[in-house]
Amino acid sequence: MDRKIILSVLAAALMAFIGIWLLLSIIPDERAGLRLYPWDATRDAAGRTRVFDLTIGESRLADARALLDEEGKVNLFVNPDGSYAVEVYFDNIILSNIRADWIMTLALDQEQLAAMYDRGLRVSTIGSGSRKVTMAPEDVETLADVRIRSLTYLPWKSLEPRDIDGNFGPPAEQRTEESGVVHWLYPDRGMDIARDTDGGVVIQYLNPDDFARALVPLTADAEPAPPFAERQSLTR
Numbered sequence: 001m002d003r004k005i006i007l008s009v010l011a012a013a014l015m016a017f018i019g020i021w022l023l024l025s026i027i028p029d030e031r032a033g034l035r036l037y038p039w040d041a042t043r044d045a046a047g048r049t050r051v052f053d054l055t056i057g058e059s060r061l062a063d064a065r066a067l068l069d070e071e072g073k074v075n076l077f078v079n080p081d082g083s084y085a086v087e088v089y090f091d092n093i094i095l096s097n098i099r100a101d102w103i104m105t106l107a108l109d110q111e112q113l114a115a116m117y118d119r120g121l122r123v124s125t126i127g128s129g130s131r132k133v134t135m136a137p138e139d140v141e142t143l144a145d146v147r148i149r150s151l152t153y154l155p156w157k158s159l160e161p162r163d164i165d166g167n168f169g170p171p172a173e174q175r176t177e178e179s180g181v182v183h184w185l186y187p188d189r190g191m192d193i194a195r196d197t198d199g200g201v202v203i204q205y206l207n208p209d210d211f212a213r214a215l216v217p218l219t220a221d222a223e224p225a226p227p228f229a230e231r232q233s234l235t236r
Contacts, residue, residue, distance in 0.1 A: 011182040022199060035065060036096050038153050038203055039168045049190030049205050052095070055108065056190065057207050062087060062144040068093055072104070074140050076116055076133040084113030086135075086143065100155045100185075104214040107149040158199030168193065175218045183218060187211060 034053075039049040049056040054063060065071055071090040090102040097124065108116075120133040164184055168191070171184040184193040190211055192204045206214055 005007070008112075018087055019190040034096055034116070036190040037167075038100075038155070040188070041191045041205060043188065043190060048207050051151070051191075051205050054149055054151065055149060060145050061104065061148065064090075064148060065100075065144070066090075068095070068102070072102075074135060074143060076113065076135050078117065078133065080129040082111060084108075084110055084117060086113065086146075088143070098155060099157070100153055103152040103154070105149045106143060113221070147206060150207075150210055152234050153203040153205070155201055159195060159201045160199060164193055164195065164201075175215075177218065185215070195213070 002067075004013055004095065036052045038051065041070060042225065043116060044050050051061050051067060068090050070093065072090045074086065074088050074119050075142045077085050077087060084179060086106045086108055088104045088106065090104075091104055093100055116139045117133055119136040119139060121136060122134040126132050162181075167171075167182065171186055172188065173185045173192075175183045177183075182195050184195070186192070187208075190206050190208070192201045192206065192211070192214055204214060
């Protein structure tokens, strides 16, 4: 190919790239100015946990989708005890320059969930005897207006104990599982930070009743908690 033709093609490609870059640079990013950090968890006047501009037990799935600009992957789970739960998994989210996965459970009663299970399209068995159900599309469509019951936040970056203490502050209490997983507990903020021996972290944001239930497996005479890796995300 003639040298002039090659240079012309390269120049055209470069101009196209610059044009696309300029176009993208003038499109406003509604999340660019947000400063929403995982350690900024509080309780509102009603005692509900508030973090990332979401209020657990009040904000709806639609609010989370608007915040993250993602629809999320929806699955229905059947626990070994026969109870049901719907989780929405948001993969590879970057918010306030922190990369993390998000898992939200939704506030649906067991009767509603049982009916959704009956309409499910496919069932697969996962760890600890749990089952994952692919929900019918018509059921997925009804979830946007359902309230968020809990939020699990999984930062991609490993954290040292000093990182947790420095960003989240001293916990009210620490508890250690037999596996070596250490829990930093902040009941006044509805936050449980679990860190494994490799630095992997799972942060749960819960309202008071669910926070109290989450502590039960951590008592000395309770049944062992599920493996840490399993709790990190059943949806992956």
